[in-house]
Amino acid sequence: MKNRLEELRKQQGIRQEELASALEVSRQTIGSIENGRYNPSILLAYKIARYFGMTIEEVFIFEETKDEH
Template sequence: MENRVEQLRKARGLNQEEFARAIRVSRQTVSSIENGKYNPSLELAFTISDFFGLPIEEIFIHERSSSDEKE
């Protein structure tokens, strides 16, 4: 799943540590989310969504694989 977390965080002028403190996770978790190595739980996705004031679907982009699409 792709996401816009890094872009949105930087637009707010926050480093990873500041953002992590604001959403109560580790800096490593923020880094992993931004690098696409970790998909956040639904609860964390809502926390991030609330922080940025945006709907989840504007932050996290689900990429459909060809097997997901109906033929």
């Protein structure tokens, strides 16, 4: 699943550490989500979307053809 997290974070001039602290997750988790290595839980996805004042669909892009784990 692709996402716009890095783009949105940079637009607002927030560091990974700051975002991680606000969402109460580790900085590595934010990095992994941005790189597409890790797909967050629905709860974290919701928290991220709410942090940027958007819906989940606006932040995360679901690709049906790709094999998801």
